Amino acid sequence: xxxxxxxxxxxxxxxxxxxQGKAVADALHTLGFSTVADVHxxxxxxxxTSAGDAQHAEASVREMCSRLLANPVTEDFEIAAxxxx
Amino acid sequence: xxxxxxxxxxxxxxxxxxxQGKAVADALHTLGFSTVADVHxxxxxxxxTSAGDAQHAEASVREMCSRLLANPVTEDFEIAAxxxx
Numbered sequence: 243x244x245x246x247x248x249x250x251x252x253x254x255x256x257x258x259x260x261x262q263g264k265a266v267a268d269a270l271h272t273l274g275f276s277t278v279a280d281v282h283x284x285x286x287x288x289x290x291t292s293a294g295d296a297q298h299a300e301a302s303v304r305e306m307c308s309r310l311l312a313n314p315v316t317e318d319f320e321i322a323a324x325x326x327x
Numbered sequence: 328x329x330x331x332x333x334x335x336x337x338x339x340x341x342x343x344x345x346x347q348g349k350a351v352a353d354a355l356h357t358l359g360f361s362t363v364a365d366v367h368x369x370x371x372x373x374x375x376t377s378a379g380d381a382q383h384a385e386a387s388v389r390e391m392c393s394r395l396l397a398n399p400v401t402e403d404f405e406i407a408a409x410x411x412x
Binding site: 243245249252253261266269271273275277278279280281282283284285286287288289290291292293302305306309310311322 | 351358360365366376378391407
């Protein structure tokens with residue numbers, strides 16, 4: 243068993259309202275950042291887990307996302323990176 | 328002016344308590360994911376902004392992070408990617 247560090251992005255599903263992103267974009271405009279067109283806010287998780295190899299580490303994190311971390315109705319997730327820790 | 332999509336990770340500063348990460352790790356253990364050693368929870372922002380080139384887009388997002396998006400006392404940020412949109 244080796245230790246892996248798996249990074250995951252969990253983002254609001256495309257086409258769904260992202261009120262947090264809208265609020266951040268409005269705040270940036272108020273601060274004078276007028277070139278900002280759009281902001282999306284999601285979560286960035288780094289999970290340190292043990293597995294036989296990188297494929298198993300990624301599969302295990304996918305299952306964690308499906309069962310606990312991402313809301314399947316409103317969110318999408320993607321594995322951003324799998325690195326030996 | 329071209330459109331760029333800049334991805335940012337904002338994470339709790341190393342060494343500071345990450346209660347949200349601890350809660351997620353405990354929940355994963357309860358679900359039977361016993362190989363999980365540690366979890367860190369941060370934010371993943373995607374900012375669509377216009378700039379003359381990628382360097383200016385990145386510099387502008389760095390300023391947004393310093394002034395609004397990241398808490399300088401408790402959080403670190405890193406620009407994860409700058410892509411033409």
